[in-house]
Amino acid sequence: MLTTMNQVLSWLLQGDVSIQYQTQRYLLQAESMLLEQLQKRIETEGFGAQLLSARNENGYWGIWYYQPKWTCTHYTLCDLKGLGLAPSNPIAKEMVERALTECQLKDGGLNFAKSDIPSDIAINGMFLAYASYFCPKDARLAALDLCIRSFQKPDGGFSWDYASPIGDPHTTICVLEGLYAYRYATQGTSSIDSCLKQALQCLYQRNLCIGEDPRYIRMAYPYRYRYDLLRFLEFAANAQIPWNESIEQALVWLVGKQHDGVWNLQLVHPGKVHVQFEQVHQFSRFITVKAIQILMQYAQASKTAEVGLRRCESMEKDKPVPSVESTGVDYFA
Template sequence: MAKPIEWLLSGDVSLQYLTRRDYLGSDEHQLTSLQNRIAGEGFGARFLSCQNPDGHWGRYYYQPKWTSTHYTLQDLKNLGVPATLQPCRTMVLRLLADCQLAAGGLNLARYPHPGDICVDGMVLDYAAYFCPDEPRLAMLAQHLLAAQKPDGGFTWDLNAHTGDPHTTICVLEGLLQYRPWCERSLSEHIRETQARAVAFLLDNRLFLDHADTRFRKLSYPFRYRYDLLRALACLAKDRLPRDNRLEPAVAWLLAKRSADGLWKLENRHKGAVHFDMEAVGAPSRFITLQALCAIRYFAPERLGKEEV
């Protein structure tokens, strides 16, 4: 088996790009050259080829899981397609026009519905990637900020008084993506909100001991679901200062590493898919890259010299 970094760079062009962007810090020319290929080959091209003549993927914005417009836009964003890619920008703007409610949230269903904070967080994540200057995103972000619970978490359940990890991680990712693009006063409010949401996760030990065993399985794509790697990857991306409360989760992730230095895909969230990018039980480039990024940030002393 090749060394982990070499192995990552031998994968789909999207993974070559993500590895050089997120782990190797390659120069802009090399990154642009790779990124411009994603829409025309490999995984990116396959997702784009599934778009319907009416512009949607699947049947509508949120139907069905996981082949809908919503989850396909999430997939394409996470592959690193160019942010200027017109099919994606067009559908983000169309989604905002068709689905945004007066209070700023979204209803992606075909019927009257008050919205879902978890979905709103995911939409902000990819909408701020493809259309960062879109004014309607400020309304969406403010709607999310107002939905924070007293414990610092977020939840899709309008009647709940406490947060849940699924919604909280989706909102954190959305706010993290949008924060660099918004005006200063809103950015400061977002930082304060993020800090409380991170404290919610840390105070619960990243839900390491939760009854849902899927929290402790390596899954990709994440969809709307929380798991430990997703949390560690998000916190590392946000440059969270090292905290002793993270050590059990980092140890868990290190223990998942195979003897060949890679991490395997352990779980795939059930639902319809356009195609499978990786096989359950086999080494996963998506998981391995995110694991390496998280460990290099939180525990670089645990990596080999060629990985730091």
Template structure:
């Protein structure tokens, strides 16, 4: 077996699960077994065990930042904790009961403030995964859609006339997750297209901020090119020239068949997933999954993906 594939399969059980799902297209029983182990082993178990007696992680839904309930649920979703997990579902339901405003948005601020569209988008993304049938998600979506900016994107600042990339991508992920859970593309499909067009018109924000072109995990609320490409592949966004530029950037980041973790957003955390400036299983898995998805349209992606396949035991992909 190729050293990179073997290295991925030697990682945390969440990495093993995603490698079998996204790269090897393994059969359902194996995937189910691996996913169920995430809550009892490794990073998933560590995050779940950090929950305190109030039911929260940290102090409350958004306090303090990365160790709060909100960001812990983001991390658990990112690790692919089983959607049937009762702890995650309980806290999503509590958040809706305790923090949903009359307009449908969420206020995690413990003060009389309007909801933040970036937080709404992030919450919608994991809430649609853990509690897809909760009827309270519909007014949350309606709230988000009423804050769609004329330029096509979204902003955390409700008074702003222009969008920002962070909020726009948070909302894109949330709307797509909701669309998948409800199987209803009509209500959000055109909004997703408009937000994508806003990012394309901005050249995917390449060059606007150096942090956008550094490989980060977890991405938190921040926009970056890897996060965009991961969303694009997951949402079946067709290849285009903007995506080709981003794919080329991603391939050029490769070092001896793997990708390094270049950035960890600073702050106290429950779990330090991987060391910065070292080869990253999380980043490498995301990169290979993206290249696999776009290999049929992008010569750049195809060349990099086919090299990985050729150097791997051919039987692994049959």
């Protein structure tokens, strides 16, 4: 039976090879051979190839590891992981290893600034996420993990501000992703689980930070270092966080953003980029594949998620497949 969900899946599979890979992996649960073939193509086609080709002769992207946003080595590696680049990719592995050699401090944190300052906890969290993906066996990640966890605030959150008595949502979500990636890659200890639970409670107690910043409820991708509800839900789905009332509240928001089975890109964080993945105010393949994955994860526990999936399957059969033709970039500050 032809349904709008089938049309959406067809539309996703017409996108960049990275979207094809994510659709086959997360939505269609394809066999490993097909996934390996698609993932390998990410480095030679589309967005992945464009990012890899922007690398300088000295090995860095941009000027160094964190200069400038968003074309530096750090954010390019974040983007490559987000696309699903194969973890065996030699370029990504090389640059993670170089970052540890050139930038790791005695306390285990990383200093990506060319100055004598303490490491940034948010950057440490982001780095741990992609380093655990590309170089999970590097023993130096253990020191980074311990460094990050040593700076957990009394409220359970994390902050870039060493003097702050409380966590901030941006740093906290970066750390959640990093610690989970390290825990998953190394089958880490229960002490990491305890840290993750406390950090989640920090966000729950702040009502997922809803109302604190209007950007938190806009559909944005790439996330960069910033927190928002979509990023929280993607983390929760990937980490298989059990359904709870806070997640339900975020799912209600997610379903409310749906338009005929797809989701729009509402926000791009301003800054120079190597590749403009998608256009603001247009249907977004990146966000749509994430949203459907999230709804699938929570469909059995949440009526909201179940209804969101049913909406995809019960729309009019003759709805046109969405278009993502460029209409120009519109940045929200």
